[in-house]
Amino acid sequence: MHAPTSSRLAHVCLWICLGLLIAVPFIGVYPIFMMKALCYAMFAMAFNLLMGFTGLLSFGHAAFFGAAGYTTGWLIRSAGFSPELGVLAGTVVAGLCGLGVGLLAIRRQGIYFAMVTLAMAQMFYFVFLQAPFTGGEDGLQGVPRGQLLGLVSLESDLSLYFVVLAVFVALFLFVVRIVHSPFGQVLKAIRENETRAISLGYDVNKYKLMAFVLSTTIAGLAGSMKTLVLGFVTLNDAHWSLSGEVILMTLLGGLGTFAGPALGAFTIIGLQNFLADQVGSWINVIIGVIFVLCVVAFRRGFIGELKAWHASRQK
Numbered sequence: 001m002h003a004p005t006s007s008r009l010a011h012v013c014l015w016i017c018l019g020l021l022i023a024v025p026f027i028g029v030y031p032i033f034m035m036k037a038l039c040y041a042m043f044a045m046a047f048n049l050l051m052g053f054t055g056l057l058s059f060g061h062a063a064f065f066g067a068a069g070y071t072t073g074w075l076i077r078s079a080g081f082s083p084e085l086g087v088l089a090g091t092v093v094a095g096l097c098g099l100g101v102g103l104l105a106i107r108r109q110g111i112y113f114a115m116v117t118l119a120m121a122q123m124f125y126f127v128f129l130q131a132p133f134t135g136g137e138d139g140l141q142g143v144p145r146g147q148l149l150g151l152v153s154l155e156s157d158l159s160l161y162f163v164v165l166a167v168f169v170a171l172f173l174f175v176v177r178i179v180h181s182p183f184g185q186v187l188k189a190i191r192e193n194e195t196r197a198i199s200l201g202y203d204v205n206k207y208k209l210m211a212f213v214l215s216t217t218i219a220g221l222a223g224s225m226k227t228l229v230l231g232f233v234t235l236n237d238a239h240w241s242l243s244g245e246v247i248l249m250t251l252l253g254g255l256g257t258f259a260g261p262a263l264g265a266f267t268i269i270g271l272q273n274f275l276a277d278q279v280g281s282w283i284n285v286i287i288g289v290i291f292v293l294c295v296v297a298f299r300r301g302f303i304g305e306l307k308a309w310h311a312s313r314q315k
Helices: 002-026 031-054 061-077 083-105 110-130 157-180 182-192 194-199 204-230 240-253 260-279 282-296 301-314
Strands: none
Touching (some): 031 157, 031 182, 031 204, 061 204, 061 240, 083 110, 083 204, 157 182, 157 204, 182 194, 182 204
16 A cells, blocks of 8 residues: 555655756756766766675775776877767776676675775776876876767756766666666575575576676766766776765665665765865765764665655554
8 A cells, every 4th residue: 555655755756856956057056066966976876786786895986987087088088089989988998897806806705805896996096096098196187078979069067967967867767777677686686695596596696797797887987977077087086985985875875775875975975065165174074974873873874764764654
């Protein structure tokens, strides 16, 4: 009786959120901030697909975010690629890097899996620091936005915003479809009880590898879009601290939910943008306190706690 009502309420909330996202550029909200937040929301969705629905904790997802960003930036600025081809190439490179790391990492479980991803991410970071095309500590600057399909100029913040929003919505629907597919059900089975999934005849390593590659590919798409939006990519985009931030975004919004990671990303990016001028480096302390409160007080995150509260009201 209550499931259809909850589903309708969720759909209404999603439509309201979409309406707000469409309206924000016209009500004085800074488009660059919104585009940056949408890119990090896609990054958090990628991590959530791996951790929230498959149960694999990666401490190195920033490596794929940064690899795609550097690839896209260099191809657009130095090789003359169009923005859509640059973003596509960056996404593919992130997926291929994910395949290489995944083939090694899925041989381990739990904290050992996480440590392998962290170690590989540190290797990527060192490459980005030393490689001649990345700009080293200065980063890759001056990436032009160009024209989408040779028809639409992306130099306008408004035009680019709606492109980023369209990519975000398409990615959100894609993740929902993946999770509700038979493939997604197997991933959730692996998360809940890997031993039982093996006993049912599933090749769990194959499914985990596919989930890892899919997650890193989506993370690469987010990194490529961020480079296109801001026009630069730096070592911070591949630093281990960013991997920690995306974990916080996902936990804060609600691990294993669809809208939670996006909400968590908007919260963290909003705090970083609007409080940095007032508190300076203390913003890291504030975010750390939020992380502790999230773990101690509301482990299910914003959306998870809201769903639990709604379920208790229906009883």
